[in-house]
Structures are given as C-alpha cells and as structure tokens.
Amino acid sequence: MENQYTIQKLSQKTGLSVHTLRYYERIGLLEGVPRDEHGYRLYRESDLLWVEFLMRLRGTGMPISEMKRFSDLRSEGDSTITERREMLEAHQAHIYEQMRVLRDHLRSIDDKIDHYKGMEKEQNQAVPPKVPSGK
Amino acid sequence: MENQYTIQKLSQKTGLSVHTLRYYERIGLLEGVPRDEHGYRLYRESDLLWVEFLMRLRGTGMPISEMKRFSDLRSEGDSTITERREMLEAHQAHIYEQMRVLRDHLRSIDDKIDHYKGMEKEQNQAVPPKVPSGK
C-alpha cells in the first residue's frame, strides 16, 4: 500500500511537467527523492504531498527563492518550525493583500463593463426600432 | 485647469517607472501622447486615467499582449465596444478564478500554520515548566 510514482505519474498527478519536477529537484526544492536500481526517480506519497504544498506556495505568488528558503528550513528539522510558521504568516499577509487588490480592481472593471453596456444600449437606440407602437 | 504631466510627474502619480511609461508607449499601449515644442511628453488627464486602467488590468494578471489587443480596439472607436466588453467579462472570470484559488490555498496554509503552532506547543511542554503548582 506504499504508493510509488514514476516521474511521469507524478507529473500527471500534480500537473507539473516532468521538466519542472526535475528542475525543482535540481534547485533543491525536493531533496532525497529515492531511485530504483537504474537511477530512475521513484517518488513516495510524502513527496507527492510536499510537491502539492510547493504548488500552493507558487500558486499564491511566493517566489522560488523563498520556497527554497522554506525548503531548506524544513530539511534542518523541527528546530526551525517557528521560523517556518513566521514565513507562512508573512505569506498569508501577502495573500490577503492580493485578494484585496483583486477585489478593488474587480470593482473598477465591473464599472467599466456597466459603462460599456450603457453605451451599447445607446447605440441600439440610435437606430430606433421599427416595431410599431400599437399592434 | 487642464492638468498636464511630465513623464516624471506621471511616474510619481502612477507608480510606474519612466522606463515603463515609455515602454508602454513604444509597444502601443499608449497612443498619441502629446509633446511640447522640444518633443518632451506632456500627458493629459485622460492619459493618466488610461494608464491607471492599464495598471488595473496588469494588477489582475492580464498579459501585455491582451492589454495591447484591448488598447487597439479602443483606438478603433465605438464600434468595438461590444468586443471590449466581452474581453473584460472574460477577464472578470479570470479574476474570480484567481480569488477562488487564493482562498483555497490560503486555507491549506492556515492549516499548516495551525499545525506548526501545535508542534511549537509540544516542544515547549517537552521541557516541563518549573512553576510550582501551589503559590
């Protein structure tokens, strides 16, 4: 029941390309990925979970350099837990800020859409409909 | 009362660098920026408003190529209003999707923070406090 994944399978499962998975390992985001007798990567369940967590950091805009720092702390063991928590809390604040910006700009864009709708209406009225007023 | 801005002033007002303002003009995001007798740019209020709108599109993740498309449509006049509205509505959907992703990932990150807090608590208890039970 100990699931193992080839790089291909992990790529499918995560949506990252095999190139990106190897790249992440090369720069140290993934460490100690086990190999089979031919040197092929064999990812474990724990690797899948870690990659998924990395994707959440990336997907919320954390730069790779910061992910690397986090990853390095993780390799150092439990003594770095406080620092890791602080990193995540700082990142949390960034995410809140992103959401705020999105909300604000969304409002302006909504307004612009409404503005265009108004103009479209006017354009239609400019050529008055031929519908007879009575039956 | 017709405000005009040098590139420097517009840079301050918008937060974009003067390099970026010139770059935007070069690639066609800003068109017809007026010049003084020496060829210096003199932005009008309408240019400021347009730049601010561009920044909202960028700030919500629209690629430059798409902004260019939008900008070109705008130059073509009122006949492109429907297409512009449709572009904004498509972009609106992207923004909603971004917000959804942020919310989802934020939850996971919150969980991880809580998990770390739990571990930090355990670590503190591992060395039991010397506080006497009674006064």
Next chain:
DNA sequence: CCTTGCTTTAGAGCGCGCTCAAAGCTGTAG
C-alpha cells in the same frame, strides 16, 4: 536484434515584462 519510448544528466534557450545604456538635445543655476 531492433525499434519505440521511457529515463538520466548538464547545460542551453526562451517568453515575459520590464530595465538600463548610449548618444544627443534642452533648460536652469552659478
């Protein structure tokens, strides 16, 4: 045995969005 398709590595290449540099002109202060 041979082809097809996977894997490995190291290193090069790329698209995006700026960002800077070079060379020259203008305007202002001392």
Next chain:
DNA sequence: CTACAGCTTTGAGCGCGCTCTAAAGCAAGG
C-alpha cells in the same frame, strides 16, 4: 560659459520560472 539634470530614441540586457536539447542508458514488443 559650464555643469548638471532631465528629456529624447533605439537597442541591448536582465531576472524569473520554466522548457527544451543532446547524448546516453534501459525495457518491452514484434
């Protein structure tokens, strides 16, 4: 008159995050 700062253009450069290539090894099917 001379600095110095800011403007112009064209074109090159850069940091990020992948993405791809080359050269070689391994494995399953016909």
